[in-house]
Amino acid sequence: MEDTIIKTENIVFKKTELLTDNELSYCPGCGHGTAHRIIMEVIDEMGIQADTIGVAPVGCSVLAYDFMNIDMQQAAHGRAPAVATGIKRVLPEKFVFTYQGDGDLAAIGTAETIHVCNRGEHFTMIFINNGIYGMTGGQMAPTTLPGMKSSTSPYGRDVEMMGHPLKMTELIANLPGTCFVTRQAVHTPSAVRKAKKAVRKAFELQKEKKGISFVEIVSNCNSGWKMTPVQSNKWMEDNMFPYYPMGDIKLPE
Numbered sequence: 157m158e159d160t161i162i163k164t165e166n167i168v169f170k171k172t173e174l175l176t177d178n179e180l181s182y183c184p185g186c187g188h189g190t191a192h193r194i195i196m197e198v199i200d201e202m203g204i205q206a207d208t209i210g211v212a213p214v215g216c217s218v219l220a221y222d223f224m225n226i227d228m229q230q231a232a233h234g235r236a237p238a239v240a241t242g243i244k245r246v247l248p249e250k251f252v253f254t255y256q257g258d259g260d261l262a263a264i265g266t267a268e269t270i271h272v273c274n275r276g277e278h279f280t281m282i283f284i285n286n287g288i289y290g291m292t293g294g295q296m297a298p299t300t301l302p303g304m305k306s307s308t309s310p311y312g313r314d315v316e317m318m319g320h321p322l323k324m325t326e327l328i329a330n331l332p333g334t335c336f337v338t339r340q341a342v343h344t345p346s347a348v349r350k351a352k353k354a355v356r357k358a359f360e361l362q363k364e365k366k367g368i369s370f371v372e373i374v375s376n377c378n379s380g381w382k383m384t385p386v387q388s389n390k391w392m393e394d395n396m397f398p399y400y401p402m403g404d405i406k407l408p409e
């Protein structure tokens with residue numbers, strides 16, 4: 157029986173070796189793990205494992221270096237774009253990417269995000285938008301939806317008092333230093349396929365030195381949203397997608 161199972165022709169799926177065997181620290185059902193997988197599969201398929209450097213700052217993905225079997229650099233909260241700028245400028249032949257949450261990219265790191273996108277640095281940004289500060293206990297982020305409950309907006313986000321959600325992706329698409337800006341998700345097989353294609357395109361574009369290639373992945377935070385994984389994916393489709401619509405926002409010229 158065991159012999160039959162390990163025969164090559166019986167293998168229907170093989171985890172990329174660019175994902176380590178370390179147990180993921182993410183909550184079961186969280187989109188971070190799937191996002192990690194598609195990025196590592198793209199790097200594997202492009203054969204650029206030895207030429208890629210990832211930068212992960214603080215957030216639930218703070219331990220990304222434990223899961224991604226490539227060169228990784230830790231950055232302080234919000235500072236990944238600045239760190240990636242330094243790495244890419246010193247080693248321009250390398251593929252460089254940042255992996256940032258919404259609290260990171262669209263709150264504490266807003267300035268870094270806007271300036272790298274305006275300067276047109278030649279790396280890729282992966283933006284995991286789950287509308288909340290997942291790691292620290294589900295506080296409101298700039299991306300939290302109107303009326304959405306969080307630990308710091310227990311009655312729902314009141315836009316009169318707390319302002320409007322920030323559509324960071326639409327904002328940076330207007331900046332001259334971005335070449336490819338797209339919004340994706342990873343909650344269904346077809347969404348995963350599309351998101352993977354977008355990540356591949358973003359990495360390919362680095363070779364053309366046209367500026368920042370930016371992939372937002374709208375994701376769930378089932379723990380922070382206080383839902384089951386299934387409920388959170390449904391809630392995301394019904395509530396996040398209308399506000400953060402899927403698709404390409406800017407294509408390379």
Ligand SMILES: Cc1ncc(C[n+]2csc(CCOP(=O)(O)OP(=O)(O)O)c2C)c(N)n1
Nearest residue numbers: 214215216233257258259260288289290291
């Ligand atoms: C300079 C600094 N300020 C605040 C924090 C606390 N902190 C850690 S993670 C985090 C928010 C993370 O949220 P997000 O970037 O959306 O990632 P998620 O956990 O949701 O994936 C905050 C505020 C910190 N580590 N460093």
Ligand code: SF4
Nearest residue numbers: 183186216290377378
């Ligand atoms: S707290 Fe939220 S973002 Fe963090 S691992 Fe759990 S579900 Fe994912």
Ligand SMILES: [Mg+2]
Nearest residue numbers: 257258288290
């Ligand atoms: Mg978040």
